[in-house]
Amino acid sequence: MPQKTLRFKIHQDGRVEETVEGFTGNSCNEATKDLEDALGKVTVKNKTSDAFISNQNEKLKQLNKESNVTF
């Protein structure tokens, strides 16, 4: 059973960035439609694949490792 994750960054001016992860097919759109309608106007919407996100995470981890400087 996959875990569904919602991430939000609520900016000082009230702008909300939302990332929705762990849904299959188009169900991610339905999952947050009510919330998006309640908040206001969606100005940007991009579909991402989970594979892409986890690849990015791996890359970031690698970068963090490489840039870890100890004094």
Add this chain to the structure above:
Amino acid sequence: MSHFSTIKTQLKEAEPLIKALNNLGYKIDQEEKFVKGYQGKFTAVDISMHLPGDTEVGFKYDKNSSSYELVADLDLWKFEIPVERFISKVTQMYAYQTIISKTKEDGYQIVEQKNKNDGSIELVLTKWDN
């Protein structure tokens, strides 16, 4: 499939707006339904309150934009933060309240909440599928 969205928050509903105002520590006047607005004209509002520094403000529902708009006499604005900053703060808290209540209804739990240095609030919520 996942998605990434950016949403411009609008003050669409009274309930989260009142919650946001209370959360920010502003006390709502139940009685007063008229507030001095543009050019000192008394304007009927849906929500009214006094800000510290004796600044009276209200929120009025605007049918065209389907959202609440601030009513205040800017010549009499004495509150410690500028009006633009005040609206931003209220809008940010409104977004926070809306997200918290809607996701709770859907069975999500907060696993992380951070106030960032840039003034933003970061929230992570999860739910196990069943």
